[in-house]
Amino acid sequence: MTGSLWLSLVLSLAIFAQFQVNAASNLVCFYDSEGFQRQGLAQFSMTDMELALQFCTHLIYGYAGVNADNFEMQSINKRLDLEQRHLAQVSSLKERYPHIKFLLSVGGDADLNDGNQYIKLLESGQQGHKRFIESARDIVRRYNFDGLDLALQLPRNKPRKVHGDVGSAWKSFKKFFTGDFIVDTESETHKGQLTSLIKDLKAALNQNDLLLSLTVLPNVNSSWYYDAPSIAPSLDIINLGTFDFLTPQRNPEEADFSAPMYETVGQNRLGHYNVNFQLEHWLLQRVPANKLHIGIATYGKSWKLSKDSGDSGMPVVTATQGPAPAGPQSKKEGSLNWAEICQLMPNPSNINARGPGAPVKRVIDPTKRYGSYAFRAADENGDHGLWISYEDPDSAASKAKYAKDRNLGGVALFDLTQDDFRGQCTNDRFPMLRAIKYRLL
Template identity: 30%
Template sequence: MAAAADNGLMVCYYGSWAVYRQGNGKFDVEAIDPAICTHLVFGFAGLGSDNKIKAKRCNFASQIFLSSIVLDPYNELCENWGKCAYNRFNALKEQNADLVTILAMSSSSSTRKTFVDSSIEMLKAHKFDGLDMDWEYPTQRGGKPEDKVNFISLLSDLSTALHANNMILTAAVSAGKLTIDPAYDIPGMAKNLDIMNLMAYDLHGAWDPYTHHQSGLYQYPDDTGDNVYLNQDFAVNYWIDGGMPSTKIALGVPLYGRCWKLDYSTEENGYYAPASQPGPAGPYTRSPGFLGYNEICEFQKKESDWVVEIAPGMNEPYTYSYKHERIWCSYDDHDSCIKKASYAKSKNLAGMMVWSIETDDFHGICGRPFDLIKTLRETFSGGDIPTPPTPPTTPSTTTDPSAPTKPTTVPTTSPAPPPPDGVCQKPGINADPDNCHHYYLCSLNANDKYEATEEKCAEGTLFNPNADICDWANSVCAIGGICPNDCA
């Protein structure tokens, strides 16, 4: 299987938890346009205690990948009232024969053979074309120095097994020098990966006490210290200089903004303006310090007081509104996507990557639907997005008339689940109103009875019942009115 399209990659991550969002933010599998991406990555799967891959749900709404990994068989699997999201996701290939579908795997060290074997089994069962590794990050956050070697061993075993089954191996990796150096054996990764998705975003955010662009293409002129490393150009060159072929790198662009509340002590509103609190949560993503591009453009369309500027020497916009809780957001728009895709082309990269498809303007409220993704792909390829081929019709064959018939389409609805029972108010994610350090995953067994699994949030995080994710504790407590026992 070819890892790249002839005119460049357009890798689109899909955050499956967007199905739980409200109003115009709700995004299920069927909202995906299968023509605009060359590779679709379903986020996420994870490891069970037995080191076997499992269907899981997690959050990427902070600077680091939070270890808030939640089993979500209700959304992703068909069994026991499930919504079959994996199968419906891969059914998109019926509309685009060239589409490559990949399952993203959040990971830590594990028993490799058990993990590899279970991964192949699951990918085959749901007709995925490959696996994306998202270990953030080897040797970091409780890891061990030897994990740098362990990661390459895992990639080697996965690469061998996947390629033997005509599948591909990709990985999402850091753009930060201070993470790259201890975490990655770049030549070893280059040997085993088909595509490397460079997460060139979240370089700044509300964890900084000042404003800055989270995904600047180049260094801001006033940057000093470690901030001089926090830009896309540095990251791309650092990976290439370290031994990663440019033709394996997909440059990541965020389809969301990082946001702060400007401090009241000053009227500064450019880069490095004092801002000690995260910006208010949006109506769809509902996570402080984070707004989807769809939320930002809708605010700007409806409210005239939003100011949009580009800092001297930079290519990306930032926007602020004093009426909207003094919010300040750095983000990417149509024009900055053109510049980043043009840059990637000039560096002979494999193509582009986005996190994530469900926060583009997919309804077309502010312009054409999925404008940022389409702009990245059109600019990199130098032409219009081609009309995708459809799979050939399978010729009819003679079958046993007495054999049971199978459904030709994947079910999109399920019978109504049982009524609430104990901690389980519904299938899927359930908050504990008295304790935000954990939550419950509720699934239905073969007898249609709820089974609850306790999932703990990582240290420094709390469960945000508004967004159904574990997020930074200060961001959750900034919402107000939730987690009273943990935010006092």
């Protein structure tokens, strides 16, 4: 074979390999098992799970926790996981869906047993790390999962007011660099400890051909805790929590886009509160793009508007009063699932409603750069004001296209139980999941 023919063959194989990477984009589906215990329309059944699995490449079961005394991984809901055998019930689906990888996640903001046990785990040394690793591997193997997901609950960035004049922005800048915003003075030490833990954990899991994924939770400063070039070879998947940059709990007095695609300009907003910045942080550290997954939330963040918030709805919205009341299904202040948001849009059943049932005004972002929002101005008594930053199937599909265009591993959906899995709005079950999958094909 001539040299030119060899060159042509090599180039053809390279192009084919690149096509394969693009064509095999992952859709990592997070499943918060709490959804199985909800009541009414919010209750997520195994039948719902099986419909969703037609679209997923990975299913991540959430969540296990860490025992703060002995650093072993443990169930944080023994009644559901063990007594009702839900862990085994979910992992048994592997038999019918052999193409899907099932992983068990630890942390994920669900582990409330001790607020600092993950830092304590890092500081526990070789003995503590060994106990965690052995217990994690044992649980994963016992329940026939394909691997482990680390969604470690590490200290978060302190929330900062993003709106204000140049003077206030300069004060925030000075505070950041003089230490007022430092939440962990030992972060460099913890970074090294976490690197060791990840490498040792992967070595142990490799003995049983098990996967290891990392989920970076929202507002955890990646540069403080993750030595990206050192840990990337030990990780099969990296899921970035690229949402909840602003929330009514962290930012009660002003509302803004909670998961913009790119930096939002004006009003002295912070430049790192966007998907693109967070992704570039990892790519610039030579982490392979095909290991990275951007996170998309199936819920929106909701603020309560006051009379002083005005009636334009245009963010940044000031004079907000923290989280809006919980929705009838998700029952969590400041958060609404997609079905709840969709049903607040004008429709025949609410067009003449007043008070908390009145429709919201929907404002779509035609650029796909920042996100959509919806709002209802407070009434003359200052009541029933509502502002929501959210994803819808269109914006989720746009982010999936971004992931595909950047040759990323794919998308991580947080989570299945917050999508409109019953088709309450359009009779189309799992509309966000479907929209993402079709754009990744």
